[in-house]
Structures are given as C-alpha cells and as structure tokens.
Amino acid sequence: MIPNWLLQRAYLTPNRIALSFGDEQWTFQQLKEEAISIASKLRSIDLQEGDRIALLGASSPEMVFMIHGCLVAGLEIVMLNNRLTTEEIAWQLTDSEAKVWIIADEFQNLTAQNENAFMTFSMIQTLPIKESHFTEYWEPSRTITIMYTSGTTGFPKGVRQTADNHTSSALSSVLNLGLDENDCWLCTMPLFHISGFSILVRSVLYGMEVRLYEKFDAQSIAEEICRGTVTRISVVATGLQRILSEMEKVDSVADPMFRTVLAGGGPIPNDYLERSTLRQLPVLQTYGMTETSSQTATLSAEDALRKSGSAGKPLFFNRIKIADGKRAGEIGEVLVAGPHVTPGYIGHASSKSSLVDGWLQTGDLGYIDDEGYLYIVDRRSDLIISGGENIYPAEIENILASHPRVLEAGVCGQEDKEWGSVPVAFVVVDTDLSAEELDEFCRHRLASYKVPKRFYFVKQLPRNASNKLLRRTLKTWLDSDEK
Structure with a gap:
C-alpha cells in the first residue's frame, strides 16, 4: 500500500515549505488544506474515487492546488497539453472518456466548439463543500495520471501511470x-508533462520545496542558481544553453548550495558540458519517457565529460538492455523494464500491450558500452539511411551546436534520387553565419556523407511542450514556406 502522498507528507512535516511562486509560499499543511477544499467540492458534483x-x-499555484485536490480525491487525471488545438483536445477528451473536463479560466476559449462538459477553476471554487472521507492508502496499481504521447506515428496514445510507477521513479x-x-x-517544465509532474511527486515524497516558474526565464533562473535559493533544476539542452549564456554575461558561477542540473531530452553537446564546468554547474544527463514516469537512467556529474553523450546507468530499480544486442557497443532498440514502466494504455490503444516479454520497446536506438553506460543514438523513426549508411541526426546536431555562433540545430532527412535520403540542417544563429562556413566546420568533424547537404537559417526550431525537437515538423518545412 502507498500512502495518499500529500496527506502523509502534511502529517509528517506540516510546516515545511512545499511550494513557492514569486513572493508567495505555502507549507505542506496549507497545500493540504487547499487540496482538501478542492477535493470536497469535487465530491459535491458526484466525482468519486476512481473517476477519470x-x-x-x-x-501556476492554482494548477498545483487542482492537481493535488484531484489526487486527494482519488481521481484519475488526464493531463492535457495546453498547447494543443481545440481539435486535438477534443480528440483526447473523447478517447479518454473523461467524466468532466476541468480547465483554468485563462484557457476557457478552448471550450468553444467543444461539446464536452467542462468546469473552470473559478466555477469549482464556487461549489459547496461536501464532507467526505478520502482514502489514506492507495493500491500500488491505482492509476494516478494519464498522459498522451506526442504521437510521432498515428494517433497519440494515452499512457497510464500508477501510484507504484510514480513512487518507484521518485525513489x-x-x-x-x-x-x-x-x-x-x-520547476520550469510544464506540469502536464511527465518531467514537470514528477517534480511535484518528488516534492511530497521527499518533503522538498518546489520553486515554480510559469515560464522559462533564463536570467531569473541564473540569478537564483548563483544566489543559492534553489538547489536543483530540470532542463533540456536549449534551456541549459540559455542559462549558461546568462551566467557568462556577468561572469558568475553557481552557488555551492546548488547541486544538480538534470538534463534530458537528448544528449548534451560537449561544449555545453565544458562551459557548465567553468560555471560550477553539475550537469547530470538523463534518459526517460512518458511510459517510464520520468527517469530510467542518469549519468553522474563526475562522468559527464568522461562519458560524454551517455545517459548513464539505469537507476536502482530499473533494467535496460539492447534488443538483439550480443556485445558492447552494438546498436539496437533500447528496451526498459522496472516498476516505473506503464502497465498499459487507455482508449483506442487500450488493447495494445505496453510490454513484450516483460520489456518496454522504447523506439529509441542506442547501445551500452563495455562499462555498462547507455548511449541513446536517436529515435528509430528519425534515422536517416543514405546510400546504405545509417546517419543519426543527433550526432550532426551536436557537432553544429558546438559552433560558437550556433544557438540551436535540427537535422532531418530529405529524399534524394541518388542516395535515397540525405541530411539537411536547420540552424538558429546569433550573428551572421554562412552555409559555406558551416559546411567547412562540419567537414572537419564529420564523415562526408554525414555533412548536411543544405543549411536552412531559421528564427526558431519546432519543439513540443517539454522543449524536445520535433524533427518530423522539420520534414514538413522542406516543402513549405514556413521556414
């Protein structure tokens, strides 16, 4: 049995700070009071334990209160991405068969042309409180959250995450x-994404404060890191680059109290790691996904440069292997097992098993070296096969990102009559830079067949809510005027 997270945490450390936002802060006891008030109001509209x-x-703090209110009430929460279109939201609401759609007031415009029943945050606050009993202990298999995958192929799948999944991941x-x-x-990661939600889970399990930001503010984040008012942060490579740039502007270093930059979403370029070392920022590269309730493997800070590009070793309860891998360094699909792995999906994908012979097929290509360290090479769907040679976009992107005038880079394959497919690159630069200069830069560092055949200079790259690069969107840009 697993304790109802917030109820147990407020009992153990009621006066410890749970959440801060701007100049405001709330203790775990205050957070519990907010959550119980919401949970009791939800009971008044006949939302019972187990309802979805x-x-x-x-x-925002209101979103945190609502999340914890739903958790205390024992509801299954379908976490909707606030960047989706009304059509995408309508599809997920229908697929998930959610009983009620709860929406922050500022997004009420998304309810137009949508027939699903909804309630805004302010509407819920006006509901009467119904005296209720809330379960103090959860079954480990109880579904806590449902998050839809980004849907790289076909329709997105609603991934179930249980009390055991989240708890095991945090432990x-x-x-x-x-x-x-x-x-x-x-926390600057979206709360509807596994990277953001997992921070809330760690908070109640560890008794740890969450310093919440509504949006990514590199300057303010760098200042907090240097003052020592925060000790950890989760970022992707682009976020790390922006924080480093702010610190470099004023020649500052991280406060000794600061302990971890947890970096996910793909390999971190060596240039970023070297710059982080100069700024005394301990960077831990990590690997995880929606189906694994956040982290599966993490690289220690001391190995960051020695094992550059690695996602580290599996965390304590987790297992990783390479499909059909018979020796170290052999590339294949990454398979994952452990108590953090989803038991399955909902809706149209409910009949699809999440496991094959006990292992989750991640769709990522990687290898394990002779010391047991995992390297993610690329998404299987993003692999470029050119003249029979396998080309991994992430390798080229990391080389381009090491150029001092390149802020971001994205690579995808373009159809070619002679070679089948060839790599092309989209780059964001901070000053004038020519395609010829980039071509020469790459030729000194990459095999000729890996050098992008064309360079497109763009203002920004397409990314999802967790800031991961959407290479499939880059492909659509090739034949459009969007770039």
Missing part, C-alpha cells in the same frame, strides 16, 4: 541524487 477527469492549466531518483533538508527544485 481531464485537467488543463498552466504552471530511484533520490537514491541516485541524494537528498538534503534544504533542497529546492526549480
């Missing part, structure tokens, strides 16, 4: 990272 609701909001993480009573995790 859909939730859409921003990264594996703390066994790797350690815990200090003064820990404070700065």
Whole structure:
C-alpha cells in the first residue's frame, strides 16, 4: 500500500515549505488544506474515487492546488497539453472518456466548439463543500495520471501511470541524487508533462520545496542558481544553453548550495558540458519517457565529460538492455523494464500491450558500452539511411551546436534520387553565419556523407511542450514556406 502522498507528507512535516511562486509560499499543511477544499467540492458534483477527469492549466499555484485536490480525491487525471488545438483536445477528451473536463479560466476559449462538459477553476471554487472521507492508502496499481504521447506515428496514445510507477521513479531518483533538508527544485517544465509532474511527486515524497516558474526565464533562473535559493533544476539542452549564456554575461558561477542540473531530452553537446564546468554547474544527463514516469537512467556529474553523450546507468530499480544486442557497443532498440514502466494504455490503444516479454520497446536506438553506460543514438523513426549508411541526426546536431555562433540545430532527412535520403540542417544563429562556413566546420568533424547537404537559417526550431525537437515538423518545412 502507498500512502495518499500529500496527506502523509502534511502529517509528517506540516510546516515545511512545499511550494513557492514569486513572493508567495505555502507549507505542506496549507497545500493540504487547499487540496482538501478542492477535493470536497469535487465530491459535491458526484466525482468519486476512481473517476477519470481531464485537467488543463498552466504552471501556476492554482494548477498545483487542482492537481493535488484531484489526487486527494482519488481521481484519475488526464493531463492535457495546453498547447494543443481545440481539435486535438477534443480528440483526447473523447478517447479518454473523461467524466468532466476541468480547465483554468485563462484557457476557457478552448471550450468553444467543444461539446464536452467542462468546469473552470473559478466555477469549482464556487461549489459547496461536501464532507467526505478520502482514502489514506492507495493500491500500488491505482492509476494516478494519464498522459498522451506526442504521437510521432498515428494517433497519440494515452499512457497510464500508477501510484507504484510514480513512487518507484521518485525513489530511484533520490537514491541516485541524494537528498538534503534544504533542497529546492526549480520547476520550469510544464506540469502536464511527465518531467514537470514528477517534480511535484518528488516534492511530497521527499518533503522538498518546489520553486515554480510559469515560464522559462533564463536570467531569473541564473540569478537564483548563483544566489543559492534553489538547489536543483530540470532542463533540456536549449534551456541549459540559455542559462549558461546568462551566467557568462556577468561572469558568475553557481552557488555551492546548488547541486544538480538534470538534463534530458537528448544528449548534451560537449561544449555545453565544458562551459557548465567553468560555471560550477553539475550537469547530470538523463534518459526517460512518458511510459517510464520520468527517469530510467542518469549519468553522474563526475562522468559527464568522461562519458560524454551517455545517459548513464539505469537507476536502482530499473533494467535496460539492447534488443538483439550480443556485445558492447552494438546498436539496437533500447528496451526498459522496472516498476516505473506503464502497465498499459487507455482508449483506442487500450488493447495494445505496453510490454513484450516483460520489456518496454522504447523506439529509441542506442547501445551500452563495455562499462555498462547507455548511449541513446536517436529515435528509430528519425534515422536517416543514405546510400546504405545509417546517419543519426543527433550526432550532426551536436557537432553544429558546438559552433560558437550556433544557438540551436535540427537535422532531418530529405529524399534524394541518388542516395535515397540525405541530411539537411536547420540552424538558429546569433550573428551572421554562412552555409559555406558551416559546411567547412562540419567537414572537419564529420564523415562526408554525414555533412548536411543544405543549411536552412531559421528564427526558431519546432519543439513540443517539454522543449524536445520535433524533427518530423522539420520534414514538413522542406516543402513549405514556413521556414
């Protein structure tokens, strides 16, 4: 049995700070009071334990209160991405069969032309409180959240994440990272995404403060890191680059209290790691996905440069292997097993098993070296096969990102009559830079067949809510005027 997270945490450390946002802060006891008030109001509209609701909001204290209110009430929460179109939201609401759609007031415009029943945050606040009993212990198999995958092929799948999935993930993480009573995790990741939601889970399990940001503000984040007001942060490579740039502007270093930059979403370029070392920023590269309730493997800070590009070793309860891999260094699909792995899907994908012979097929290509470290090479769907040679976009992107005037880079394959497919690159630069200069830069560092055949200079790259690069969108740009 697993304790109802917030109820147990508020009992153990009621006066410890749970959440801060701007100049405001709330203790775990205050957070519990907010959550119980919401949970009691939800009972008044006949939402019972085990019912499924859909939730859409921003990264705000009100969203945190609503999430915890739904959790205390024992509801299954379908976490909706607030960047979706009304059509995409309508599809997920229908597929999930959510009983009620709960939506932050500022997104009420998304309810237009949508026939699903909804309630805004302010509408819920006006509901009467119904005296209720809330379950103090959960069955480990109880579904906590449902998050839809990005849908690289076909329709997105609603991934179930259980109490055991989330709890196991948080415990594996703390066994790797350690815990200090003064820990404070700065959260800029969307709360509807597994990377953001998992920070809330760690908070109630560890008794740790979450310093919440509504949007990514590189300057403010860098200042907090240098003042020591926060100790940890989760980012992707682009976020790390922006923080480093702010620190470099004022020649600052991280406060000794700061402990971890948890970097996911793909390999971190060596240039970023070297710059992080100069700024005394401990960067831990990590690998995970929606189906694994956040982290599966994490690289230690001391190995960041020695094992550059690696996602590290599996966390304590987790297992990783390479499909059909018979020797170290052999590339194949990454398979994952452990208590953090989803038991399955909902809706149209409910009949699809999440496991094959006990292993989750991630769709990622990678290898394990002779010391047991995992390297993610690329998404299987993004692999470029050119003249029989396998080309991994991430390798080229990392080379381009090491150029001092390149801020971001994205690579995808373009059809070619002679070679089948060839790599092309989309780059964001901070000053004038020619395609000829980039071509020469790449030719000194890449085999000729890996050098992009064309360079497109763009203002920004397409990314999803967790800031991961959408290479499939780059492909659509090739034959459009969007770039």
